[in-house]
Amino acid sequence: MAQFEEVSQKSAVHPMPVGLVLQYGTAGFRTNAKQLDHVMFRMGLLATLRSKKTKATIGVMVTASHNPEEDNGVKLVDPMGEMVTPAWEGYATQLANAEQEGLLTALKDVIEREAISMAQEASVFVGKDTSSESLSQAVLDGVHALGGHSKDYGLVTTPQLHYMVCCQNTQGRYGEATVKGYYRKLSQAFIQLTKNVPNRTDDQKALLVDGANGIGALKVCEMETYLKNELQLSLFNDGSSGKLNHLCGADYVKVQQRAPKGVEMTAGERCCSYDGDADRIVYYYSGSAGRFHLLDGDKIATLISTYLKELLTQVYAHTQSLYLPMMLSSLVGKLQ
Template sequence: MADLLNKSQQLGTEKYPRKSEKWIQYGTAGFRTKAEELTHVLYRMGILAAFRSMQKNAIIGVMITASHNDEPDNGVKLVDPHGEMLEASWEVIATKLANAKNEDLESTMSQILEENGITIGTNAMVYVGRDTRPSSPFLAQAAIDGIKSVQGCVTDFGVVSTPQLHFFVTCQNTNKAYGEPNEEGYFSKISSAFKALRGSNYDNGSYQHSLSLDGANGVGALKMKAFQEYLGNCIEVTIYNSGDGKLNYQCGADHVKVLQKPPQNMPLEVGTRAASLDGDADRLVYFYLDTQGNFKLLDGDKIATLVAGYIKKLIKESGVNLNVGLVQTAYANGSSTEYINNTLGVEVACVPTGVKYLHHRALEFDVGVYFEANGHGTVVFSSAAMETIKNAAADESLPAERNAAAKQLFLLMDVINQTVGDAISDLLLVETVLHAFGWGVAEWDAAYTDLPNRQMKVSVADRNVIQTADAERRCTDPPGLQSEIDSIVAKFNKGRSFVRPSGTEDVVRVYAEADSQANADKLAHEVALKVYELANGVGNVPSLPK
């Protein structure tokens, strides 16, 4: 073992040395920073992924992406055996390994093996995927070299969406019960179920089977083009920002959500249903222009309520005894929470920001729906729920209406990528529900009216100065900040605001909502100024985007 680890350290020191003393932390989205600062991190995460595979005796994934960030950035996240985010205790280990001095790399690896009861040389298999950033191929090679340095085996999938890699890992670790661990398996499973649900009538009521899609100049655009060969004519998708421009630059789901305006290079006519992916295709938002030409956003809250309402309807019609829960974060619009409770009659749970928290809580329901307001989410079914639905769908002795609803539920499970939020899968899920209801985008939007809101971010010297509680809805540090926020909020009708540290960079995120857009903007700006004052703000004083 010592000889193997020594050779691994030598390769890391010679080819992928840590060149800076800058501390880097594994956060909600893994490691994410400037690509030039990540080379040694990727090599070491390759090693760690192999160790994790040895420990779990399962495939582990390594995804090179910085999601919605602009191109100078890149990142890496590890995928655990069931497609979930890396276990929290291993986030600490990842941070420790990434920041070890070059001369301490061998001893740190040895300590990880010893403390986690891992025998070096145990078969290790790691799946590697990357997004379309120019820096991704070199960083992927660093990870591959790290895996191989400790005798791990690698399957390199090249350019894939983040959700695809999660799907592949899950498929292989379930002995292909979840599907075939390749793009053919991914496309075939989802498209077959989607087409079966759609039937031969592509339009229904106000629903028209065409939409415009902003691909964020990323991998989602590439994969949606490939997907269209499987989908045929049952849905017509016109893709904009399909790869000719800079990734996420003035386009993509985050751009549309935060700035609340359409992406560049995408013509938008009144009433046209449009959607936007982010750079690695795990976020989805919809939008349109109303009859007055006003921009209207349908974000993760709107998606969650649409999907939860449809699933609850099918469960009631099929007669199966399953509970449905909807998981939100503090970013969820207050109007959506009221609608879920009072109109849908679905239980709501609130958790801290981060998919790992939403996914974990959603697993506590028979059917758990979760979407962050940014459009990242999915639906998860418990093993018992899947078995119940499968049996009901196969039970021809049931009344025809109940059996038909159960069959729809059964097919719907295959449209959904349960392993992680998947923008392409979620797009087809939304289209399935709109088609079933016979709704155009305006009918969907009319279910409830969002409170106007605004998001801002404040650069600070150290994001860790901000500490929160109550699912990030209250700020506990620095002292006095929460009381100042409370005083500001009290001045605005239907006002609500909270602040939280970014999981990946030294910024504090500010969210505000109020009875009008002008008040939401003013509330957000006042809170941002107070954060800048009390949390050691750096750089430009916060100002509203023009």
């Protein structure tokens, strides 16, 4: 087939380093960026096959995430914005580690196992963070080698790409598949939520943001205007100087239990840190005695659950207060 001939030709442009073995995990592939060109090309191939299999748009995000600046990585996004299935994680590992001369065999094995029709159209959305300029082109090469259609979103956060994929596959019911659509959806939800907070002060609206010198810093600046001053941001580690994730970012703050470089906290001041691709966030503050307090994902989930429980308790109490007189009246009527 002509498609496989093109795969052979283009794979030669993206050769596999000798002796390199990688494993696709929860975070996709992660290693030194210089060793990832062939992986990016092959994940473009795999995303195209996944799209043909699901008859839906698939995402490919090229990102170093919370890793050091010299690293990079890639992960696939399934139709509803979720992670790919374990079976396809296995295919990713299989393709990434196939020797150059065995790539077509590995590719055809996936096609046969999944009964994929190569005549089916394929659509792949590609995004990248600030450290991924050349590698995203390798992904696009892989998509096009198998005749897939691509949309390159350029610089986006990982959550933004997940959002785009979900919007596309729900025909816009989830939202508009644009960066502006993402900003509008989140900011409107936030503004609506904060309307329920009585007497909200400027201090409560203020937030120090550590951008980890990554894509999150760029995007939070773009989003700020949509928040209509309901959140007043002070940005640090914005990428203008300093290395990605170096002495900053969510992972650094969580592990070191301290504020990132450049952030001087006063007691009670609210702070947060993204990781490199802005798909992880932690909140923290300093107590009156100078003690550092971290709110990671687990603690945030607990706070949200507690808040929801309080709301449900209030609703139940209100419902009981409404219906109890009616029940008593009905009971008295029956007794008479």
